[in-house]
Amino acid sequence: MHQDIEKVLIDEGIIQKRLDVLAGKVADDFEGKPMVVVALLKGAVLFTADLLRRVALPMQIEFLNVASYHGCTESSGVVSFLDETLPDVEGKVVLLLDDILDTGRTLEAVMKKLEQQGACEVKTCVLLAKDIEREVFKEADYTGFMIGDEFVVGYGLDYQGLYRNLPYVGVLKDSAL
Ligand code: 5GP
Ligand code: MG
Numbered sequence: 001m002h003q004d005i006e007k008v009l010i011d012e013g014i015i016q017k018r019l020d021v022l023a024g025k026v027a028d029d030f031e032g033k034p035m036v037v038v039a040l041l042k043g044a045v046l047f048t049a050d051l052l053r054r055v056a057l058p059m060q061i062e063f064l065n066v067a068s069y070h071g072c073t074e075s076s077g078v079v080s081f082l083d084e085t086l087p088d089v090e091g092k093v094v095l096l097l098d099d100i101l102d103t104g105r106t107l108e109a110v111m112k113k114l115e116q117q118g119a120c121e122v123k124t125c126v127l128l129a130k131d132i133e134r135e136v137f138k139e140a141d142y143t144g145f146m147i148g149d150e151f152v153v154g155y156g157l158d159y160q161g162l163y164r165n166l167p168y169v170g171v172l173k174d175s176a177l
Pocket of ligand 1: 043099101103107152
């Protein structure tokens with residue numbers, strides 16, 4: 001285990017097993033529909049790669065660079081779109097992937113944007129969802145794991161740009177924050 005990690009919340013094997021299940025559901029639901037996957041950078045990168053290699057359907061894969069966290073451990077609530085151009089989703093069925101559902105503001109904003117861009121359907125899929133009361137975006141269509149209201153890193157999730165490459169999801173030691 002990494003020296004800065006206090007405890008592992010979800011280990012690698014459990015994540016990978018859960019991805020088999022999520023991928024199966026996605027494959028069933030999207031079969032026969034030309035799909036575009038829109039994954040949010042950078043947190044969803046590991047999740048996206050591991051999930052999509054299990055989905056044997058034709059798909060276009062796009063990444064969107066959005067910022068909502070600005071380097072601290074609490075969501076700012078402001079979502080900025082950092083790309084000059086957005087993926088072409090006009091008339092398409094979209095699977096929107098993110099690492100974690102916290103306040104819901106990110107998915108809410110991106111969903112709205114994709115609908116404005118003419119997507120005909122947007123389904124959302126997150127690796128993690130915090131078990132909290134949300135004002136916006138109560139639930140994703142596909143959720144890997146529900147977790148408590150604590151700050152986690154690993155498997156794509158960072159703290160100040162670090163820890164994304166850990167193969168598990170864990171909690172940092174106070175000394176690392
Ligand atoms: P929301 O807009 O739902 O509040 O937050 C979503 C974004 O905040 C996620 O894409 C992620 O970047 C960041 N975030 C929320 N909770 C956590 C967390 O526990 N750990 C890390 N590393 N990022 C988080
Ligand atoms: Mg993120």
